Amino acid sequence: MRGPQDYGGLPAGPINPVKHEHVPTHWEKTVDALMMLIFDQRRQLARVDESRRMQEAFGEDYHKYPYYERWLQAVSWLMLEKSVFTQEELDAKQVEVRARLEAERDEK
Amino acid sequence: MSNDHDHGPTHTHDGKLIQEDELPSIEAQILETSVRELLIEKGVVSGEDIRRAIEAMDSRGESLGAKIVVRAWTDPKYKDRLLNNSDDAVREFGINMSPMELCVVENTDEVHNMVVCTLCSCYPRPILGIPPAWYKRRDYRARAVREPRAVLQEFGTDLPDGKQVRVHDSNADLRYLVLPKRPEGTEDWTVEQLEALVTRDSMIGVSDVRLPSEADA
Numbered sequence: 123m124r125g126p127q128d129y130g131g132l133p134a135g136p137i138n139p140v141k142h143e144h145v146p147t148h149w150e151k152t153v154d155a156l157m158m159l160i161f162d163q164r165r166q167l168a169r170v171d172e173s174r175r176m177q178e179a180f181g182e183d184y185h186k187y188p189y190y191e192r193w194l195q196a197v198s199w200l201m202l203e204k205s206v207f208t209q210e211e212l213d214a215k216q217v218e219v220r221a222r223l224e225a226e227r228d229e230k
Numbered sequence: 231m232s233n234d235h236d237h238g239p240t241h242t243h244d245g246k247l248i249q250e251d252e253l254p255s256i257e258a259q260i261l262e263t264s265v266r267e268l269l270i271e272k273g274v275v276s277g278e279d280i281r282r283a284i285e286a287m288d289s290r291g292e293s294l295g296a297k298i299v300v301r302a303w304t305d306p307k308y309k310d311r312l313l314n315n316s317d318d319a320v321r322e323f324g325i326n327m328s329p330m331e332l333c334v335v336e337n338t339d340e341v342h343n344m345v346v347c348t349l350c351s352c353y354p355r356p357i358l359g360i361p362p363a364w365y366k367r368r369d370y371r372a373r374a375v376r377e378p379r380a381v382l383q384e385f386g387t388d389l390p391d392g393k394q395v396r397v398h399d400s401n402a403d404l405r406y407l408v409l410p411k412r413p414e415g416t417e418d419w420t421v422e423q424l425e426a427l428v429t430r431d432s433m434i435g436v437s438d439v440r441l442p443s444e445a446d447a
Contacts, residue, residue, distance in 0.1 A: 130348030130399065134372035137384045139436070142364035147252055148284075153262060154360060155283035159275045163328065167274070170330075170402035174350055189351070189366055191258050198265050207268045215264040223259055 126184040127177065150190040156197050168200045176200055290359035295407065296428035298323055298357065300421055302334075303412045309336075312409065325356045327405070332357075333398070336409045337435070341394045344382065344435030345406040346374035352400035354407045358430060365434065375399060385436040398435075408435035415441065 146154065160167040176196035180187065187195070201207055253259060269275045298320060302309035312319040316332040332354060335343040347353065348371045353361040364370050373381050378395045382388070389395065398406040410432040416424060431437040 127349055129368050129372040131376045132368075132372040134369040137364055137367075137369050137373070137381060139362070139364045139385055139431075142362070142367055144363035146360050149253055149259070149262065151284045151287065151360075152266070152280060154287060155280045156262075156266060156269065156275070158283050158287070159279055160269075165274065170352070174402065177350070188254065188258075191254060194258060194262050194265065198261060201265065201269070206272060206274060211268060212264060215268055216260055219260050219263045219267070223256060223263065227256065 125178050126180065126182055127174075153190045153194045153197070157193050160197060160200065167204060167206065172200060173197075287355075287359055290355065290357060292358070292428070292430040292433075293425065294323065294325070295354075295357050295430065295433045296425040298407075299409060299428045299433065300424040302409055303424060304421065309409070316407070320357065327354075327356055329403070330356075331404050332407060333404060334407050334409050335396065335398060335435075337411045337438070339393075339411075341396060342382075342389055342435065343396045343398060343406075343408045344374065344378055345398050345400060345408060346371060347400040348372070348375055349399075349401070352402060352405060354405040354433075357407060358433060362430070382436060385431065387437045408433050410435075410439045413439055413441050 157173065159165060161169065161173075173193070173196045176199045177184065177192045179199070180192065180195070184192070198212070202209060202212065254262075266275075266280070270277060298312065302312045308319065312334050313336055316334045317327045319334075320327065320332060337343055345353075347365075351361050351366040353365065355361075370381065375397050378397050379389060382395075400406055410428065412424075413427065416427070427439050427441070429437065429439065432439045
């Protein structure tokens with residue numbers, strides 16, 4: 123069965139290489155770095171195929187997320203699966219971070 | 231590469247950013263900050279590790295790949311090693327492909343190679359860094375394996391009918407790099423001159439290495 127990520131050979135539109143030459147933002151590079159660090163030889167917390175399995179778990183939602191948001195979600199799910207942190211810890215952290223970021227945003 | 235305007239595309243001449251570094255949605259920022267801070271609190275990574283990882287990725291790209299290509303163009307023994315034992319050959323340039331494997335494929339008069347990852351965005355990152363956006367998008371991934379000649383034309387690469395096209399579909403464990411053809415008429419060129427010719431796209435195989443006069447045409 124073809125998964126949502128399995129594009130090979132399907133009809134698609136023009137490549138438009140000039141339009142789609144995006145320089146990664148610092149935020150995207152940070153997500154990239156987190157993924158590379160959990161893969162690296164010192165940590166070996168996950169492998170590339172595991173990251174793909176997580177991204178494919180989006181199912182039809184795969185297309186709704188920007189590339190690095192899929193990566194971020196994959197890192198988060200992998201760390202939960204491997205008990206690096208728990209869902210409770212992540213939930214509590216997100217409540218705290220949300221308050222902080224929203225306060226920063228409102229100051230601007 | 232060595233003119234007065236050798237700066238990234240995001241800066242104007244007075245050094246200001248043309249475009250502010252854009253942030254994603256607040257939800258994505260919250261998740262990223264949370265995951266990053268938890269990983270730091272758990273001692274999995276440090277802020278310094280993240281900074282260094284970004285710096286390492288920024289140091290990869292076209293110019294690193296160009297060094298490998300030009301070495302192969304100018305040293306037949308090295309070329310032989312690069313094509314037959316790619317991982318070992320690139321280690322000389324401080325590149326460690328592990329746990330992945332690298333396969334370098336050579337463009338010749340008879341064969342043109344191009345690289346895709348139909349399932350995601352697998353790419354020779356230890357050499358070329360972060361892949362271009364079009365490489366990660368559906369249009370390239372879907373069509374490269376079905377109509378490579380049409381795709382190549384969209385990159386301005388017209389292949390003669392008799393030339394064979396080989397499309398290499400990368401995966402998690404195996405990454406491809408194209409060794410482009412050395413342009414004719416560059417026999418007397420210095421290593422630096424040659425390196426300046428080699429583009430990222432020529433190492434993905436969506437274009438050839440062209441002489442400046444051809445590129446302007």
